Amino acid sequence: xxxxxxxxxxxxxxxxxxxxxxxxxxxxxxxxxxxxxxxxxxxxxxxxxxxxxxxxxxxxxxxxxxxxxxxxxxxxxxxxxxxxxxxxxxxxxxxxxxxxxxxxxxxxxxxxxxxxxxxxxxxxxxxxxxxxxxxxxxxxxxxxxxxxxxxxxxxxxxxxxxxxxxxxxxxxxxxxxxxxxxxxxxxxxxxxxxxxxxxxxxxxxxxxxxxxxxxxxxxxxxxxxxxxxxxxxxxxxxxxxxxxxxxxxxx
Numbered sequence: 001x002x003x004x005x006x007x008x009x010x011x012x013x014x015x016x017x018x019x020x021x022x023x024x025x026x027x028x029x030x031x032x033x034x035x036x037x038x039x040x041x042x043x044x045x046x047x048x049x050x051x052x053x054x055x056x057x058x059x060x061x062x063x064x065x066x067x068x069x070x071x072x073x074x075x076x077x078x079x080x081x082x083x084x085x086x087x088x089x090x091x092x093x094x095x096x097x098x099x100x101x102x103x104x105x106x107x108x109x110x111x112x113x114x115x116x117x118x119x120x121x122x123x124x125x126x127x128x129x130x131x132x133x134x135x136x137x138x139x140x141x142x143x144x145x146x147x148x149x150x151x152x153x154x155x156x157x158x159x160x161x162x163x164x165x166x167x168x169x170x171x172x173x174x175x176x177x178x179x180x181x182x183x184x185x186x187x188x189x190x191x192x193x194x195x196x197x198x199x200x201x202x203x204x205x206x207x208x209x210x211x212x213x214x215x216x217x218x219x220x221x222x223x224x225x226x227x228x229x230x231x232x233x234x235x236x237x238x239x240x241x242x243x244x245x246x247x248x249x250x251x
Contacts, residue, residue, distance in 0.1 A: 002053075004078070004087040005231060006030040008061055008124070009094025011040040013191035014141070017224030018091055023047040023054070025228050030077065030087060032059040032094065055081055061094040061120035062112060067127040075131060086133040089231045092121045092140045092163075097195065099152045110155050117159040122166060135178040137231045140167050142242065144187040148211070148250030160185075164242050171240035180239040184227055187246025189218040213248025222247070 005022045009015040010031035019029045020043065029047055033040035033056060040056035047054035055077050059070050078084050095117050098109045121140055132138075142164050145157040164183050171181040188208035190199035197204050198217055209216045226245050229235060 002082075003027045003089060003231070004030065004082060004084070005089035005091060006032070006074070006087050006128070007091040007093055008032045008059065009034065011036045011043060011056070014186065014189065014220055014223050014227075015091075015093040016043050017220035018093060018227045019043055019054070019224075020046060021224035021228035022089075022231065023050050023052040024225075025232065026052070027089075027228070027231070028053040028082070030054070030074065031056050032061075034058070034060055034094070053081055059094075061092075061124060062115035064115075064119060064123045067124055070124075071127050071131060074128070078131070086131050087136075088133050089137045090125060090128060090132060090139070091227060091231075092125065092138070094120070095141065097156065097197070099156060101152050102154045105155050113155050113159050117156070118162045118166070121163055125170070129174075132179065136180075138167075138170060138174075138179060138181040139227055139230055140164075140170075140181070140183050142167075142183045142185040144185050144244055144246040144249050146185060147244065167242070168240050175239070180236065182230060182238060182240065183242045184223070184230065185242055185244040185246070186223050187212065187218055187244070187249035189220065189223060191220060208249070211250050212246065213251055216247065218245070218247055 005027050007015050007019045010019040011033035019031045022029055031040060031043055044054045044056050098113055140163050142160040145153045146161045146164060167181050167183040188198045205217055223245055
């Protein structure tokens, strides 16, 4: 039976690449987007062009009050598109970059980071558990910045660190259902994340490239295929791990 992956924040960046990588490996995709329906539908069209099935659904992962209604919409989409009651893989990718030095971070910035990157991951996963098939997979996106410190990223890295701890507890508590849970922690990547700083600012790009053993920053194609492979059956025994995919950043 074809596996179905739900990838949050998949209209652009790493989420988009992950969704396309899942499809290239023969999977179907439910992808969520925050506001750019046009970009999400373009990803759906690319996936369908590969002969796979895909649907796009709007979701603000920082709005926990919307999760129950989203789950019902997802249940209906699964029935309509696949004739199923469950999906197989959850990739908690959605997020945003909001960077400030410790002494200048506002409470509003901090709260939004927590809501999207930690609270959202916690309660969206909790809400979707009845729809996630036994023997499934969960991948939570973290960051290389939980290991390597860089000024201005403290609040962002702290909530990602919370996700890494949560991942281990998820793996422990969901193991009885055969669900494996892992964290993928990318290094600096050229996307529009955080205003495209790594991609568009030559100084930042060069700085992070110099901190990386392979001598460059990453691109989406360095991450999406790896996440897709982690969902596959051949990696069924990988569980409760933090896997950094950074080209050797900060070693």
